[in-house]
Amino acid sequence: MEIPVIVGGGLVVIGVGIGIGIRGLLEGRVSANQADGILILVSATTFLIAGLLALRIKREQLGPLPHEVKKQSVAAAYQEMIEGARFLYRIRDCFRGIIATAVQRGGLTALVLMALLLNRNTFNDPSDPEAGLAGFAFAITVAGIGITIGAIIAPFGVQRFGRHAWIRYSLYASAVLPIALAFEQNQFFLVATGFFAGMAGQGVKVTNDALVQSKIVDEYRGRVFAVYDVMVNAGIVSGAIIAAFILPADGVSAVLPALIALIYVLVALVLLRPQQFNSDFNSGS
Numbered sequence: 177m178e179i180p181v182i183v184g185g186g187l188v189v190i191g192v193g194i195g196i197g198i199r200g201l202l203e204g205r206v207s208a209n210q211a212d213g214i215l216i217l218v219s220a221t222t223f224l225i226a227g228l229l230a231l232r233i234k235r236e237q238l239g240p241l242p243h244e245v246k247k248q249s250v251a252a253a254y255q256e257m258i259e260g261a262r263f264l265y266r267i268r269d270c271f272r273g274i275i276a277t278a279v280q281r282g283g284l285t286a287l288v289l290m291a292l293l294l295n296r297n298t299f300n301d302p303s304d305p306e307a308g309l310a311g312f313a314f315a316i317t318v319a320g321i322g323i324t325i326g327a328i329i330a331p332f333g334v335q336r337f338g339r340h341a342w343i344r345y346s347l348y349a350s351a352v353l354p355i356a357l358a359f360e361q362n363q364f365f366l367v368a369t370g371f372f373a374g375m376a377g378q379g380v381k382v383t384n385d386a387l388v389q390s391k392i393v394d395e396y397r398g399r400v401f402a403v404y405d406v407m408v409n410a411g412i413v414s415g416a417i418i419a420a421f422i423l424p425a426d427g428v429s430a431v432l433p434a435l436i437a438l439i440y441v442l443v444a445l446v447l448l449r450p451q452q453f454n455s456d457f458n459s460g461s
Contacts, residue, residue, distance in 0.1 A: 260399025293427025
């Protein structure tokens with residue numbers, strides 16, 4: 177599971193870099209609206225290429241198999257998701273890991289919004305949106321690099337400490353730089369926070385993905401991962417809503433990064449404590 181995540185994360189970083197490069201080449205040569213239109217056209221072209229490549233995949237290669245196809249109502253689909261949630265709740269370490277992943281992703285989303293406002297209205301002249309966009313794009317690119325590195329090093333961390341301990345340690349690590357950002361808000365700490373939060377957060381995500389994949393039986397795996405996606409997306413939306421309530425227009429806030437760090441630490445201490453969130457290899461990690 178880690179290889180697609182690594183490749184996907186790397187391509188995201190490459191895509192951001194290409195976008196920044198194209199925007200830089202177009203600056204001064206065409207208007208801002210024309211430059212945006214060209215970027216949208218390039219993006220649409222890549223989506224079209226991806227769609228055409230997907231047409232090469234035969235229907236039977238993705239499933240379900242003919243004997244697995246069954247018609248059902250929307251109510252029946254919801255009932256299956258409820259069954260998946262009930263089954264997931266019984267596999268307590270997976271359930272706790274999914275909550276930790278949702279919380280981490282919510283905090284990361286809030287930090288992204290903070291980075292956007294800081295670059296747009298504080299670190300750069302508010303009357304120069306291009307400079308703000310460039311600063312934000314740089315921060316996101318560095319965070320993407322962190323995400324890729326996090327996916328690469330996660331298997332080594334799991335091998336050394338066990339899946340459960342690595343999820344816990346990664347969540348602790350996610351809290352370190354937001355604490356620094358709460359005390360000092362400048363471009364360096366913002367970019368460093370994005371890098372380390374992305375790296376540690378990806379350690380939480382890919383390790384928990386593997387944990388859920390290994391522990392959920394085939395009969396329930398699809399339903400459980402549907403619940404997993406809903407919970408993580410709920411965390412992302414919640415993080416955005418909380419950030420919207422806390423952040424001022426200039427993005428300067430000690431409260432938001434401090435709150436994120438506190439929540440990360442509390443989740444790691446309480447929800448992922450070794451007595452309740454046991455290791456693959458030994459109960460004390």
